[in-house]
Amino acid sequence: MLVTRIQDLVRDHYVFPDVAAQICAALDGVRLPGDDDAVTADVLTTALQSINGDRHLRVRHYPDGVPPTDDDATVDAWFDELVRTQGPGITEVRRLDGNVGLIGVGPVVPLPEHVGPAAAAAFGLLCGVTRMVLDLRACVGGVPESVALIVSHLTGDEPVHLQDLVNRDGTTTAAWTTPSVAPRLPAGVPVDVLTSARTFSGGEELAYDLQALGRARIVGETTGGGAHPRDAFDLGPHLQLHVPIARSVNAVTGTNWEGIGVVPDLPCRAEDALEAALSTPAGVPGVDARFS
Structure with missing residues (x-):
């Protein structure tokens, strides 16, 4: 089940384990639409961000297919194409x-x-x-x-x-x-x-x-x-979960710009x-x- 997989990934990887438990609880009972991936991504993202507003924690919808995450050569080729177009x-x-x-x-x-x-x-x-x-x-x-x-x-x-x-x-x-x-x-x-x-x-x-x-x-x-760097986990051909896995600590201020x-x-x-x-x-x- 999609929600269960997301809860497992958040529980295992989110940068703040105590907050991860609250986020997973917020996903309980989420009702997903039918086969509309774009709406599914929006519904899940709203639930994921409902606890602490972490904008890096989200489900992204990619109509043309999710970006690669595993094979280095494929990832490099994806970045090359990104640079070519942007x-x-x-x-x-x-x-x-x-x-x-x-x-x-x-x-x-x-x-x-x-x-x-x-x-x-x-x-x-x-x-x-x-x-x-x-x-x-x-x-x-x-x-x-x-x-x-x-x-x-x-x-x-x-x-x-x-x-x-x-x-x-x-x-x-x-x-x-x-x-x-x-x-x-x-x-x-x-x-x-x-x-x-x-x-x-x-x-x-x-x-x-x-x-x-x-x-x-x-x-x-x-x-x-x-301010939280994230990792990506494929949920299907067009959906990808982004989970913050670390926090930034500026060497001068000792903090960061998260949520501010x-x-x-x-x-x-x-x-x-x-x-x-x-x-x-x-x-x-x-x-x-x-x-x-």
Whole structure:
């Protein structure tokens, strides 16, 4: 039975075991529609998120078939196709009036082998700018290693500890910048990050890391509030369960943006964020010695 399988997976994998028990109880008695997978996904997601609102805990409907999860070659091929159709995580590179650089990031920040060359090219094209804007308003996810790579272009020649991913068993995986990336934005060049309510997951991590480090000012809307990395489990040809399996712990704040979102330093409507950023004094300069 579908609900029973979901309960077993949540019970075995959800990052907070005590909350997992409550979520499983919330699934008891859920009545599923007939053969409509899209409606089934919505009903199950509503029940899954009813306890603590974890937006990474959900059932996704994929009309064209679920993404691969097991075979490495198939997963790599899926990412290659994603990059071919959506781009390598960098959607826009512009030099605006006043020697301001703008880099659009999203809609998903893919694997480092994809985003690495694109990010290096973007920062290379904008060498010499006196101000930088990262536009994350359409960025809805990303790979933590790739987020760290982008942050590396904005920090200095010493590794910077960004965050730890803490699994339910207490083991951790640390994320650090990579000082060998090039080019790197000089420390004195201020950075503004544009956000929207749609900015989510990996996009939020990028904004949160830069804000926590004091390297950027956040301009726009409070983001979606999803900080728990997840794993995927197939439920059928078109349904996939996403279960958060760890929590993010920022190295500066000791916490994360789960359920809260990244709160902007300069709040405004998302559509007005670029104008608001450019019409006010430049964002926070990177004065921390780690960025020099």
